[in-house]
Amino acid sequence: MLLSGEQIKQLRNARRISQVDLSRATGLSASLISSYEAGTRNVTQEASDKIAIAFNGITPINPAERTQTADLDDDKTLVKMNGIPLMPAEKALLKALAKAMLDQRK
Incomplete structure (x- = not known):
């Protein structure tokens, strides 16, 4: 599933974490996350996966693995x-x- 910038913003706000916190959890830059949320850049599948993993609080040994919560x-x-x-x-x-x-x- 590919997250939209709006979905990222909603999830981040619902969990009360900053773009910087999400950046640290994903390895993506805070400015990139800001661009996704503002809609000025399209979210890639790789970035979406990293963000989804961070929101789920799960870091798989192999990022290609699918995880369950x-x-x-x-x-x-x-x-x-x-x-x-x-x-x-x-x-x-x-x-x-x-x-x-x-x-x-x-």
Whole structure:
């Protein structure tokens, strides 16, 4: 799926992150992101993929891989790191860390 500049802006604003923050998360320049959002440049598939990955908070080992998202609050969700399933205590720590990070955004 190719994101439009308007979609990028809406997603970024909904998550309360700046263009600079998105730039750091994607490796794209903030001015390029600004150009996409303003509609002065067309979003490439590669840029769209990087932005989508950043918004999902997932960085695959191989960027060509397609990723899936899951809710950490779902006890039935299996969480893996480098292909190794996390133990319940490890998942609880990850969940606590994610909660603390989200609380910082408020």
